[in-house]
Structures are given as C-alpha cells and as structure tokens.
Amino acid sequence: MLGHLLLLFTVFSALQLSYARNAPYAMRISCGARDNVHTRPTNTLWFKDFAYTGGIPANATRPTFLTPPLSTLRYFPLSDGPENCYNINRVPNGHYLVRIFFGVVAEPNFDNEPLFDISVEGTQFYSLRSGWSNHDDEVFVEALVFLTDGSVSLCFHSTGHGDPAILSLEILQVDDRAYHFSPQWGQGTILRTDKRLSCGAEKPKFGVDYSADHWGGDRFWDSITTFGQSSHLTLSTKNSIKKTSNAPNFYPEALYQTAIISTNNQPDLAYTMDVDPNRNYSIWLHFAEIDPLVTGVGQRVFDILINGDVVFQDVDIVNMSGDVNSALVLNKTVPVNGRTLTITMHPTKGGHAIINAIEIFEVILAESKTLLDEVRALQTLKSALGLPLRFGWNGDPCVPQQHPWSGAHCQFDRTSSKWVIDGLGLDNQGLKGFLPNDISQLRHLQSINLSGNSIHGAIPSSLGTITSLEILDLSYNFFNGSIRESLGQLTSLRRLNLNSNSLSGRVPATLGGRLLHRASFNFTDNAGLCGIPGLRTCGPHLSAGAKIGIVLGACVALLVIFTCLMCWRKRRQNILRAQGIAARDAPYAKARTHFSRDVQMTRHHGHENARTAVENGPSLLA
Template sequence: MLRSYILQLLLLQIILSSNSLVWVLAAQDKEPYGIRISCGSREDVHTQPTNTLWYRDFGYTGGRFANATRPSYIIPPLNTLRYFPMSDGPENCYYINNVPNGHYEVRIFFALVADPNLDSEPIFDVSVEGTLINSLRSGWSTSDEQSFAEALIFVKDTSVSICFHSTGHGDPSILSIEVLQVDDNAYNFGPSWGKGTVLKTIKRLACGSGKPAFDEDYDGNHWGGDRFWLGTKTFSASSDKSISTENVIAEVSNSPNYYPEKLYQYAIVGTDRQPDLSFEMEVDPNKNYSIWLHFAEIDPIINIEEERVFDILINGDIVFPNIDIIRRTGEQYTALVLNTTVAVSGKTLTIMLRATNGSHALINAIEVFEIITAEMTTSIEEIKALQTLKNSLGLPLRFGWNGDPCVPQQHPWSGVDCQFDNKYSKWVIDGLGLDNQGLRGFLPSDISKLQHLQNINLSENSIKGPIPYSLGTITGLEILDLSYNQFNGSIPESLGQLTSLQILNLNGNYLSGRVPANLGGRPLHRASFNFTGNEGLCGIPGLPTCGPHLSVAAKIGVAFGSLVAFLFIVIFAACWWKRRQNILRAQKLAAAREAPYAKARTHFTCDVQMTKHHRPHDHSRNPTETPSLLS
C-alpha cells in the first residue's frame, strides 16, 4: 500500500513537472510586446524586406512634421519625421502608454529635415524615463552608429517617456521610435544589475562580417530585441583576417539574450605574422562599462583542446586568462559568451586577445554598454500639480514643461527648483521662480499639493482671481511673492498659519478687506511683509483704518438676520399686494351687483323731474276757490 502511494506521488510529480515544462515552453513561444512609431506619419507604414509595421505618429507633446532625409542606409526606410523648434520649448517628449511592465530595448533613430533653411545637423540630448542616454555629437549624420540611440530599461508603471532636450544647436528631429520587449534577465551583468540600472548601447560589433545587420537580418529570435550589429572584416587588414562557416552553431538563441546563430558563423583570427588581436574604441571617461565577448571555434583545423589558447586583457589588465574555447564549450561550433564589468578612467577602451602556446586569437563579436544608474523620478503627485499650474497660468510654449521636472538633472524645467527627498527616494519641488513671464491665468488651489515648496515668486505678471486659501497649508513656505499682479478678493486668513514665512509681498494688486490679524498683528521677527498698493486693504499701520470689525460669527449672524429681514419684507409685500387685489376684486363684484337697481332708480328720478318740469299751469283755476278735499 505504501509502495502504491509512493508511485502515485511520483506520477503526480511527473505530471506537474510536465505541465510546468509546457508552461515554460509556451511562455517562450509567446511573442514579446513591441511597438514602432513612424514619427511625422499620419498613417501606418509597412517597410520591406521584413514587412515591419510602423504605427502612425502619436504620443508627442509638441513639434511639427516634415519630410525626412535619411543620412544612412541602416536607418529604417521611412520618409517623414517630427522636429521640435526651440519656440515650442526646450523639452519635448513622447509618452507611450499601456506598455506591459517588463524589460525593454528602446531605440530612437534620427534623421535630417529635408529643408535647406533649417539646421542640417542638430545637436541635442535624449532621455528615457528621466535618465539621459545619449548626447549627439557633431558629425552624427555621417556615422551609422551615431544615427540612433539605444538603451535597455525597465518599465515599472505601464508607460514610457522618451524626451528630447534642446542644447541650442538646431531643432531635435526624430525619425522613429521603437520599444521592444526583451527577456527580464537579459544582459544581467552581476550584483548591481537590476531595475535601478540602465544599459546604454555603446558598441555592437559583428567580427568577420563586412556589413551591418539587425537581428532580423540574422533570423534572430524576437526576444533579442532586433539588435543592430556593425560589421567589420578585420581590426587591421595587415595583421589579421576573417573566416566564416556554414556549419550549425550550438547553444545559440538561448534565454536570456537570444543571440542569433549567424553572429557566430563569422570571426576574426590572428595570423602567423600577428597572432594577437586588438580592438580600440573611444568612450566617455570615469564610467563603468559592461563588456560582452562572443566566441565559437569555427576554424576547422582547431578541433581539440589547447590548440587555441589566449588571454583577454582590457586596458592592459588580464580579465580572462587562458581562454580555450573548446575546453569551455566541449566541442567545435558551439557558442561561448563572456561578460565582465570594468571602470574606465580615460577616454579609450582597449580589448586585447593575447595568444599563448603559439596559437592565434579568435573573436566573433563584441558588445559594450555603459552602465548608468537610473534617475530617481519626481513625485507623481507633484508632477500633476505642476501640469495643473502650467495650464492654469497659461505658461508660454517656450517653457516646455514636458517630461520630468527634475531629471535628467542636466535639463530641469525652467522656473522649477528641485530637491531630493532621501526618505522617499523621490525628487520634490521646493521652489517656483516664474516672475515677469507674462502669465495671465489664475493660481489654482492644487498648488498646495506642492507641499515641499519653500519659495514662490510669481511677481510682475497678470495673474487674476483670488489668492487660494490652500496656500496656507504649505507649512514650509518661507517666501511668497505675488506682488504686481491682478489678484482680488481678501487675503486668506490661512496665510497666518505659515509660521516660517519671512517674506510676504502682496503689494500692487486689487486686494480688499481687513488684513488678517494673524498676519498684520504678530511680531515679524526680521520678516518683511508688504501690503501696499491695494486700495481696498485696511487694518494695519500704513493702510486705511477699517470700519467696525466683526468676527466671522458676527458676520454670519448679520448676514442671516439680513436674509430673514429681506424674506419678511418680501412676504409682507406679497400679502399686502394679495389683500389689495382681493379688495379691488370685491369692489368690482359689488358694483356689478348694484348696477340694475341704480339704473332703475336713476330712470325714476329722471321721470319725476321731467314730469315736474313739463306740467302745464292751470290758469283757469280761481285763485280764491278752495280746493276739494279729494284733490
């Protein structure tokens, strides 16, 4: 019975393991998320030979579209671009939403505007998720490698921001944007790798191949990110040579990096004249670099261990001694990838393969990445508050205010001061300097969401409306200058709660009413408050005297009493009017009822009077005759 139970458990475990394997294989077969944007295009575009889909332009914050001049044939065959004039602001971005969280290769291709009146080769910076990944250099339009910027990033909030920062040398012009998902563990270079790092692509070199190619050209797995490989036949035509094979290469296209097989079917090898190999490139000094070296023994005459052995040196230091490809892989035609991280203090990175035992060095490909610490971003709540402020104040386009206000640190928003909050590992806004900028909107109550503000200067603009009561909740505020605007209404009593306030300038507005006692009456320990130039203000020395002061409760009582009195008068007037209407109606009814009797009486009176008036005089009667009793 026990044996039967154990067999059932084993069977269950096999089934679960099989299901897990199927699930893993299904996950690997799933296509990675990817989106490609043809900048400046009003419709979707398909490009040959791979029939790649490029979506019409979307997600941008500004700029204009134009026809494109492609400086290099490796650039996607697209005909339009978007460029960002300096008049639209120094920072402009693309926001791509609904991107699943994960690991992504982001690539941006540049092009030239097909307009001779514009700068033919602009120089600008590029950032992804607030981290600076590229600074274009003069001459980029004549270099295949410099015609695009690429980095590996982690997406954590289902959106990607890609921003372009003007440096005053022409208008940034963008041909295309690609966001391509790669394996979550791709290019894991060691303990410091993770979501806090960005890998900026510096060099990808396919050795022994004479032409550049993408992973698509190499029939690579889509999880590789469609990398671009610059091809080179040799490092030095006089001292080394290229070889190739059509044999199948083992251990390729495996997770997490999914390198294509064709990458290992070409190689550069040393010669009898010069068995060593050396590659040198220019880099930025004082940076850390992740270096990936690719090998496969494809020389048919090398088929056992110790026939090819070499040391790998980087800037003179041995980082991999006694590399024997066959010993490491176990056989010919099998891929080997080595990775190391080095700190480079100078401007040159040199990779040397120094042959030993009389053999020749060999290499198939080289990858070099700059390791960048991902920038900590600004608090989302504060970014939203600044965007509300931007819209409410009608901020001119020249300010930009796109992307992250504090990062990259080389390009903060104009008029915004930032401070890093170590407690929450976020940037926060501690100052606004927008004085004399022609602002004409109103100050929104959402400004109180910038709870770290210490200094607000909005003076000498044309800002209208009341001063928000919520300003009094920014407890650390030390300077508040709203002078020479068009603020109206009363001064909020909440400003009296700002115990750190040292400078308060409200002069030159249209404010009215009594200056709150907790502002005008408290000791001002070296503080400077200015309320002048507001004709309606009163209540402190230097301003007109106010009338009888009523408390808030008294004001409410007076208002309530006035309302009751007004309602009483209205009701009384309505009742009087109603009574008057009733009297008039009654009089009309009475007059109507008496009308026939009055008419008859009038006729009788008239008849009597007329009878008297027309009776004939009896001249025959004897005046001495006594009238009869009957008469």
C-alpha cells in the same frame, strides 16, 4: 496511433497559444506620419505618429542606408521649449530595448545636423556629436532600460545647435534577465549600446535579418572584417552552432558562424575604440570554435586583456563551451578612466586568437525621478497660469539634472529618495491665469515668486498648508478677494508681498502680529485692505463688497414688498367690482332702489313746502 497524433497536435497548439500570449511587446512609431507604414523587405509595421507629443511634422532625408525607409520626421523648434518628449502609455512593465533614429529635415533653410541630448525616464543617456550623419553607427542610439510605471517618456533636450529632429522610435521588450552583468544590475541601471560588432560578417544586420528570436529585441549588429591590422583573417562556416538562441539573451546562430582570427604575423587580436572617460563599461565577448583546424581541448588557449589588465586567463573555447561549434559568452564590467578602450586576445597556446562578436555597453545609473504628485501639480499649474510654450515644462522637472525646468527649483529628498520642488520663480513672465488649489501638492515649497504678472482671482486658502513656505511674493498682479486666514498658519513665513493687487477686507490678525517678529510683509496699494498699521482702520466700516451686498439686498426687499402691494390692490379691486355688479343685477335690489327714490322725493317735496310757508308767512316780530 490516432490518439498519439491528437496528443501531439494538442501539445503543439498549446505551445503556439503560449507563444502568442507571451509574445514580446513591440511599438514602432514613424515620427510625423499620418498613417501606419509598412517597410520592405521585412514588412515591418510602423505606427502613425498621433497624440504622443508636440513639435512639427516634416519631410525627412535618410542620412544612411541603415535608416528605416520612412519619409517623415518630427522636429521640435526652440520656440516650443527646450524640452520635448514622446510619452507612450500602456506599456507593460518590464525590460526594453529603446532605439531612436535621428532625422534631417528635407528643407534648405534647416541645419543639416541638429545636435541635442536624449533622455529616457528622466536619465540622460546620449548626446549627439558633430558629424553624426556621416557615420552609419551614429544615426541612431540604442539602450536597455527597465520600465516600471506602465509608460515610457523619451525626451529631447535642445542644446542651441539646431532643432531636435526624430525619424523613428522603437520600444521592444526583451527578457527581464537579459544582460544581467552584476549584482548591481536591475531597475536602477541603463545600458547604452556603444558598439555591437559581428566579426567577419560582410554587411551589417538587424535581428530580423538573422531571423532572430523576437525576444532578442531586433538588435543591430555592425559588420567588421579587420581590427585595423591587415594580417587578420576572416572565417565562416555553415555548420550548426550549439547553445544559441537561448534565454535570456537569445543570440542568433548566424552571429557565431563568422569570426576574425589572428595570424603568425600578428598573433594578438586587439580592438580599440574611443570612449568617454571616467565611465563604467560592460563588455560581452562571443566565441565559437569554427576553425576546422581546431578539433579538441587545449589546441587554442588565450588570455583576454582590457586596457592591459588580464580579465580572463587561459580561455579555451572548446573546453569552456563543451565542444567545437558551440557558443561561449564572456562578460566583464570595468571602469575606464581614459578616452580609449582596448580589448586584446593574447594567445598562449596554438599561436592564434579568435573572436566572433563584441558588445560594449556604457553603464549609466538611472536618475531618481521627481515625486509624481509634485509633477502633476506642476502640470496643473502650467495649465492654470497659461505658461508660455517657450518654457517647455515637458518630461520630469528635475531630471536629467543637466536640463531642469526653467522656473522650478529642485531639491533631493533623502527620505523618499525622490526629487521635490522647493521653489517657484516665475516673476515677470506675462502669466495671465489663476492660482489653482493644487499648488498645495507642492508641499516642499520654501519660496514662491509670481510677482509682476497678470494673475487674477482669489489667493487659494490651500497655500496655508505648505508649512515649509518662507517667501511668498504675489505682488503686482490682479488678485482679489480677502487675505485667507489660513496664511496665518505659515509659521515659517518671513517675507510676504501682496502689494499692488485688488485685495479687500481685514488683514488676518495672525499675520499682523507677525510684524513684531522681524517678518517683512507688504500689503500696500490694495484699496480695500484694513486692520494693521499703515492701512486704514476697519472699525464699523464696511468693505465695498459688503456695501454693495447691503444695497442689493435692500433693493430686492423693496421690490418684493412693492410687488406684493400691487398684487393685493389689484385683487381688492377685482373683488369690489364683482360685488357691485352682482348687487345691481338682483330684483330685490331694484325694488329697494325705487322705494328709496320715492321716499327721498317725498322728503324733498315736504321740505320745499315747509320752506315756502316760513319764507312767505307774516313776520312774528312785526
């Protein structure tokens, strides 16, 4: 007996450990918060907002009771650029429910309702509508998205109607197979929640209020008791419902314990909502036979129509689910051309229709993103050139296509199925930095226009590797140094403007020869350039830099020679001085000195006597 208990305990412990290891990833951020926040009544943890984005933190006003009880938000003034993003790293690859609550800044000088667009991973999936703060189900947006690169980027795009303001973000992992609606389902599809209704429920609830499985993503279920027809009735039960809380969607049991049922006065159940036209919608319908009057197969049968077309015929809940009080989920994805979507349950047996819950998703094809190397190169360029904040340059440069970066021109590359940068137009923007070598990573560039700025430094030789380049305009800047020989490798180049800089040296012959092939090159107003018609001849002339180098070299050489001579002279003097002192101090030197002095005196005396005899003797000519 003890062995069996030990075995059960071991299995139970293993299951607990497995559950702990496999708990879904969850990240909740209280935007603008300086500290982590726990909210009641569920004690939900919201992480502080740190190092995810720019913008300005501020106090928040809660638009509705559905909004999390958080006191701060973060807003993004247009002066910070039209695109601003939350970039969250270290997110495991997988399938996620992403939810964003919007905020209203609690200051009188702010517009009550900012209107802006929202994108995830480069795909725009929602635009706020006027009046959103007055509708409970519009104070947030929710979508299912696959994340595949270890991070998530959520961006907010200004539309000129107030500064985007965000109260909270939630990144909640769900099962990879959740809401598998068609063969096209997968990483290239985003499902935006349009409606999620719990029929017959008294009040809205989140998954946590249902004590739902964490892998369900804490979905929000709005409550509805009528479809606008007063003859409808609501049902509820406390009976257990079979086939709930199962993978991959993990629907909570309580969802199937309430329902709306039609009556004799209005046998059809019809739900109608406004939608955006020319879109695809994935519809999930939830049923459980909880009516005590229905106990077996064939007692309630109905057809399901979407905008008048039968999509499910002869639906018998008991037959299809296997029993009463057993969950049944039906899914259909349909195109909608008009502005309304109507779901109708039309009874064919039993006289009444029933439904427990409805989910409606807009199907959005995910945008192809820009090549990662080119995104990184643009970020390096942004930093090197000191790009003003008003440009933004956050998120993906090419997508969403409704909001490309200003100054970066995009083209879709069918070979890689990615967006690439084929042009830079940043002329007359007050740029003051330098041009980095990493610009060569933008290998699809056909045009570069950086004229009319204050860019300094050398022209990077790496520009010569962008073989597709046709136009290069760096005029009216402060570029210095020589023109790189590598620019001659740009065989497609047909316009080159380097005028009005501080360039020097010989223009590469490979560029000068191109002038004969209808290319338009401008090198004027560079005092140090030479070597082509219109500029001075190079000949034996040396550039200013070369002349300065020669003068400096000569000065250094003279200084070295002078220093060596001074050292040699000083050393020579020291040696001679030492020798003289040594000679004077020696005994034999003193004796020799006295002897020499006596000899000299004797010689001098004899000479004087001889001179006197001659001078005083008789003249031989006398």
